[in-house]
Amino acid sequence: MTKIPTKINTLEEYINFDDGTDKRYEIEDEVLVEMPPGTGKHEAIITLLLVRFFLEIQKMGLPLQPRPNGTEVLTNKQLRRPDICVITNEQAKSIESTSAILKTAPPLLVEVVSPESIDRDYNQKTSEYAAIGVVEYWIVDLLENKITVCLLNQGSYKQFVFAGNQQIVSQIFPELTLAVQQILLA
Numbered sequence: 753m754t755k756i757p758t759k760i761n762t763l764e765e766y767i768n769f770d771d772g773t774d775k776r777y778e779i780e781d782e783v784l785v786e787m788p789p790g791t792g793k794h795e796a797i798i799t800l801l802l803v804r805f806f807l808e809i810q811k812m813g814l815p816l817q818p819r820p821n822g823t824e825v826l827t828n829k830q831l832r833r834p835d836i837c838v839i840t841n842e843q844a845k846s847i848e849s850t851s852a853i854l855k856t857a858p859p860l861l862v863e864v865v866s867p868e869s870i871d872r873d874y875n876q877k878t879s880e881y882a883a884i885g886v887v888e889y890w891i892v893d894l895l896e897n898k899i900t901v902c903l904l905n906q907g908s909y910k911q912f913v914f915a916g917n918q919q920i921v922s923q924i925f926p927e928l929t930l931a932v933q934q935i936l937l938a
Contacts, residue, residue: 793938794864797892798835800938801862805838808925815841816859816924823852825861827880834877835892836862838924857885860924865893878902882909888924892935899932 798820805818816838823837831853838860847854861881863873873891881889882904889902889909897916902909903923914920914932922928 791866793894794835794866796938797864797894797935798862800935801836801892804928804930805836805860805925808928809838812925812927817841817844819844819852823847823854825854825858825881825884825886828883830876830880832877832880834861835864836860857881857887859886860888860890860922861886862890862892865891865895867895870895874900878909882907888922890920894936897932897936899935 802818802820805816808814809816809818817840819837819839821833821835823839824831824833825837826832837854837858839854839858843854843856843858846856863869863877865873878889878891882902885904887904891900891902893899899914899920901912901914901920901922903912912921917931917933920928920930920932920935
């Protein structure tokens, strides 16, 4: 993780920021933080989950849409770019013609942990996502071979850890049949 010394004071400054590269950033403490591209494994997991979420949405007729890591979420403290956002149709409509920055909490977010994001994904984002009301937050951890599902309960997360052949339990997708190993072996 590389912090860029450019201070960003407003969302407008962030939207208009151009350093002449295609690098992706999050804002943390009003400073740009470079988000390096994920590994091939990281991207394979994101793709698998996007497809499975899409199929669940279609099967259950849910008014939701899965989005890859181009949709950003404004928390009370930071601007985050999760690996996957599952957003409502209303949220999708609100960003249809503008920058894909959500100002309301999406129902489900997923982060795939990389060595430089461990603290950020488990601690900082967990408290930020709970504070804005994200109902369900998944932390897919290839380093520890586990998936932590955080479910919002009275303003904070209750965490459930799944490993091996355990089936993921999801509030948003109650009929989902997907084991941890299926995801980690993507």
